[in-house]
Each structure stands twice: as structure tokens, then as C-alpha cells.
Amino acid sequence: MTGFDAVFLSYDEPMADSLHSRLQRTLGGAVKRVHGVHGMRRAYRLCAETVDREQFFLADGDFAIDTDFDPAAVEPLDEGVSMRVWRAVNPVNGLTYGYGGLKLIRRSALREMGEAVDVLAALPGRVEFAERTAGVTRFNQSPFHSWKAGFRECAMLTQGSEYGMADGDARWRVDAWQRSSDGEFADYAAAGAREGVAFAREGARPDQFERLNDPSWLRARFTTTHGDEAVSG
Numbered sequence: 001m002t003g004f005d006a007v008f009l010s011y012d013e014p015m016a017d018s019l020h021s022r023l024q025r026t027l028g029g030a031v032k033r034v035h036g037v038h039g040m041r042r043a044y045r046l047c048a049e050t051v052d053r054e055q056f057f058l059a060d061g062d063f064a065i066d067t068d069f070d071p072a073a074v075e076p077l078d079e080g081v082s083m084r085v086w087r088a089v090n091p092v093n094g095l096t097y098g099y100g101g102l103k104l105i106r107r108s109a110l111r112e113m114g115e116a117v118d119v120l121a122a123l124p125g126r127v128e129f130a131e132r133t134a135g136v137t138r139f140n141q142s143p144f145h146s147w148k149a150g151f152r153e154c155a156m157l158t159q160g161s162e163y164g165m166a167d168g169d170a171r172w173r174v175d176a177w178q179r180s181s182d183g184e185f186a187d188y189a190a191a192g193a194r195e196g197v198a199f200a201r202e203g204a205r206p207d208q209f210e211r212l213n214d215p216s217w218l219r220a221r222f223t224t225t226h227g228d229e230a231v232s233g
Contacts, residue, residue, distance in 0.1 A: 004071065004104065005051040006031040009043060010061025011215065014141045019064055026065045027057065035061075040119045040213045048110035058103040062145070063088065065102060065135040074104065082109035082125035086134035092146065092186040093176045098129055099153060100137025118156055119213065139189075144222050146185035150177050150192030151199070151221075152212045158200035159209065188226070195225070 008023055008031050010016035016035070024031045032050045037043035047058060055077055059065065077084060088101040103120075114122035121127075139149040154177050157170040177193035180186045211217040 003053070003076075004074070005053045005056035006059070007047045007050055007056060008033045008059050008061065009047055010035045011043075012036070013061040013139075013145065015138060016061040019059075019062065019138065022067070023059055023063070023065050026067050026069055027071050031057075031059075038215070041113065044110050044113065044119055048107040051107055054107050055104060056107065058105050060100055060137070062137055062139045062141065063100060063102060063135055064138045066133070069102075069134050077104060077106060077128070080125050081128050082106050082123040083120065084128040084130055086130045086132055088135055088137040089133060091136055091138060091183040092140055092180040092189045093182065095173060095176050096133055097173070100139060100149075102134040140183055140185045143185050143188040143226065144219065146188040147192035147195075147222050147226065148218050150180065150189040150194075151196040151218070152192075153177060153196065154193040155196035155200045155209070155212060158197045191226070 006023065006027050006029075008016075008020045010020070010033065013019075020031060020033055034043060034046050034050060037046055047056075057071070082105065084104040085098040086102045087096050087098060089096050090099065105120075105123075106125075109123040109125060112124050113119065114124070137149075140146040154174050157174050160167075160170070174193065174197060178190055178197070180190040180193065
């Protein structure tokens with residue numbers, strides 16, 4: 001392990017245990033885990049309280065790190081930078097960008113996090129996007145998880161990227177999500193993308209957009225349209 005701590009943040013992802021082990025093997029040491037915490041802001045803030053160092057790696061519960069990723073080659077964040085995000089490959093549509101990617105983040109920034117639907121977009125300071133791809137975001141572990149990924153991401157991109165992404169780039173990504181056709185449960189990701197766009201265009205109020213961070217609401221919306229039998233695959 002390098003001079004950075006590491007945290008694996010999971011909720012209910014079916015592959016979380018194996019991906020946590022993969023992360024530990026690749027980083028070369030113990031990776032702390034925060035699991036099953038309801039409320040994304042609360043979960044991220046708890047991550048900040050589990051580490052001993054100011055800067056630490058943060059991986060989502062569906063992130064499969066490249067086994068050739070070298071943590072020893074990672075430079076610390078510069079002054080004024082709150083987070084660095086490495087790209088991740090999307091397994092259902094081939095997009096490669098920051099969605100679901102590995103992060104190097106400041107503990108103090110999480111403690112001072114503001115309000116945004118995309119929770120980490122509310123960090124103080126600058127966000128830095130690395131050119132390198134660090135792994136695959138394996139969200140397509142069940143019909144529900146695949147749908148949820150498409151729904152949340154495309155609702156937020158349609159409303160307007162909170163990271164300052166150009167509108168044209170956001171539309172291009174939304175279109176790619178809606179055409180998802182590769183890998184397991186790609187059709188559910190595509191359906192979620194279309195439904196997320198419709199949700200955003202319905203004129204949802206800011207308080208309604210907060211539901212994108214409510215796992216119970218998301219599961220209920222999914223089962224209403226797609227049925228209970230599709231939750232686990």
C-alpha cells in the first residue's frame with residue numbers, strides 16, 4: 001500500500017465482496033469498507049471518518065479495478081484540488097469517462113461537502129479528471145442495478161451536469177446510454193436511461209431529484225414498471 005488509505009463503499013451490490021478483495025490485492029493492503037449505509041451523503045461522510053490520512057482512494061461497490069493499476073505511481077492532490085477521478089469503462093455501451101471511476105479524495109473536502117444531487121459534485125475546491133482508465137464500473141450485476149445506473153445518470157445529465165460538462169457531451173452520453181446493447185442486462189440500462197430522461201423532462205422539482213439518492217424510492221419505481229421478478233435477475 002502507498003501513503004494513501006483506501007475505502008470501498010458498498011450498499012447492496014451482488015459482487016461487492018469479490019470486488020473489495022480485488023481492490024485489496026491490487027492496492028497491496030487492507031482496504032476499509034463502509035457498507036449498507038442509507039443516505040449517500042451520510043455514507044460518504046462516514047468514509048471520511050474511517051481513514052487516518054487526509055487523502056485516500058475511494059471506490060464504489062461496483063468498481064472493478066484494473067489489476068495493473070499502480071498505486072505507487074499516484075501523485076498526491078495539489079493544493080486546492082479536492083478530488084481526482086480516474087475513468088472507468090461502461091460495460092453496456094462502451095463509454096469511458098468518470099462515471100463510476102476510482103477516486104483520490106480529501107477527507108476534509110467530504111466533511112465540508114455542500115448540496116448537490118450528484119453528491120461529490122458539491123465538494124469544495126477543484127475536481128481533477130485523470131486521462132487514464134483505472135477499471136470497469138460493473139453496475140450491471142442485476143436487472144435492477146443496471147436500470148438504476150441508467151436512470152440516475154441520464155436523469156442527472158438531462159437536468160444538467162453538476163461537474164460542468166458541456167451540453168453537447170452530456171447529450172452524446174445520454175444517447176449512448178439509451179442505445180446500451182452490450183453485456184449483461186444492457187436492455188435494463190437502456191430502459192433506465194430512457195426513463196431517467198423522461199423523469200428529468202417531466203419538470204421534476206429539486207426535492208424530487210433528491211429521490212435519485214433514495215434506494216427505496218428507486219427500487220419501488222423499478223418494480224412498478226418492470227416487476228418484482230426482475231429485481232435480482
